[in-house]
Amino acid sequence: MSPATTGHALPEPYPTAGPGDVMERQKLLRVGGRSVSWVPPLLLLVAIAVADYNTTGEFRIISWIVLVPGIAAALCGVWGTAVFAVLSMGAYTVVDNAWPHQFQAGLPDFILVALGGVLATAACAVRVRGERRALHMRDVTDTVRRTVLRPLPPGWGGLEHAGVYLTADAQARVGGDFYDIQPGPHGTRVFVGDVQGKGLGAVETAAVLLGTFREAGFHEEDLAVVADRLEARMVRHRAYTTALGRADGDRFATAVLLSFPADEDDAVDTVVFGHEPPLAVGPSGVRRLPVAGGLPLGYRDLAPGSLPVRRVRLGLDETLLVVTDGVTEARDREGHFFQVAEEVRRAVAADPRLMAPGRLVLVVRDGTLRHCRGHLADDTTVFAVRRGRDTGAGGRDTGVERGEGGRSPL
Incomplete structure (x- = not known):
């Protein structure tokens, strides 16, 4: 396909x-x-x-x-x-x-x-x-897709970024995967995730979470508060769909929440909601960020309390790579899963220029499609981000879109 x-x-x-x-x-x-x-x-x-x-x-x-x-x-x-x-x-x-x-x-x-x-x-x-x-x-x-996956201007929030979104159904054009970047006075926040299930219910849930992220990510100083707001919104949305008598009242979402602090250029704060931890891709190789994988959004009642926010140090040349399960669960003819870390490690070792977000997402995209022979079992998102080379912490956007033209690496 x-x-x-x-x-x-x-x-x-x-x-x-x-x-x-x-x-x-x-x-x-x-x-x-x-x-x-x-x-x-x-x-x-x-x-x-x-x-x-x-x-x-x-x-x-x-x-x-x-x-x-x-x-x-x-x-x-x-x-x-x-x-x-x-x-x-x-x-x-x-x-x-x-x-x-x-x-x-x-x-x-x-x-x-x-x-x-x-x-x-x-x-x-x-x-x-x-x-x-x-x-x-x-x-x-297409209008719905641009609402959920809004176009992100190049250099948005002082970050170099690139993303690829593949739908399992070529005609659907939109699904439950989501990503966004929200600049604000407390740094730039990144949100990438995957809503359980398919169909319009998954798209609706993704839109609900993104709306909450765009507001809380801008106004809240503490990333833990942003995470709590997302959890509360997911619970409220599930209660709403249950009250309507819909069958998706137990829907959940896995996600990664990142925050690039405005006062530190070599750090990123992370919260993981039952998702694969991001990969840090740099000149020294590929490493998985040492962050704990909390419960998915919507299941906080099973483990009350706020999710821990982990600050991780990053090299200036390291790119963070986040993928959804469409990548990690892609299978070949023998049923073997796609090993994204190994694929990226080999590619970057052969050509260090592939660490750039625009090239890195294409490496993962092509490797995934090659591994599963183009037969995706689930919607797939590949998102890469790193601090801009010409934008330090003090020069970050605070929510006002800059008048930049052109296109991103994709």
Whole structure:
């Protein structure tokens, strides 16, 4: 399969699905940017007319011209199909009248061709309407995706960052994985995670958690308070879905919460909610951060009390890599799991430039797809982040988007 991917591009307007652009966006045959969808039905029309002219009177195939508007209905627009319906009737009349009276197919076959043209035009109208609806739904899905996985400007919060998001369903375009960066007066916070389950319920939960993170991550000085706010919001959301009678009242989320302090350039504060600890990728190799894996969001009642916040020292060239279980649970033909740490270690040893976030996420993405042969069993997120080379702690953003153009490494 061909998974859908998304990176950190700056916002671009999405075209809406209007009646004037549906066929232009859904052309099946294009050469040099121009549509040639009219060529197959035209060639079929000419072929049938020529073949009928070169056959004997006892074997007439002009009636097969009824296929022409049917082919046009599958490839062309409504007006194009109507034109081929009229051309088919005209060609039938001309070719049939060119034969002596005793060999003419006659009125019954003409009625068949005319009726076939009308039905083909109607079928084309139904197809185009379905395409328009599908495009509208795609636009809605893209809007939801940009709400959950909002585009992150390059250098946002004084961090170099890059992310890849792959959906197990190439048509879904959005799932329960999430990530975000929130600059604030107390440093820059990063939130990466995975909501249990699939479908719109998982997307809704991800949006709820991200909304809480964006507010608490900006206003709260203590990272433990941010973690508590996230846990409380998850519990409230579960109570809400249970009250609605939905079956996802026990949903949970695993996540990693990071904070790059505003006053220290060589440290990161971490809270882990039942997630794989981040990997620190640097010139000296790959190491897993020594952070305790607490319970997932939504299960704090099993172990009351705040999760510990662990401050870890980082090298200036180290990049933090966070992946969801779509990476760690990817399997090959023999059922072996993908060893992301080993893959990254080999790649960085061969080329130290791959430590850069934009290149690192591509290494993990390609390795994951290669390992599972493109058959992802779950939505997959790869997110890499490190302090910007030209932005120290004192020069960090405090929530105001900078007027930077261009794109991130993806």
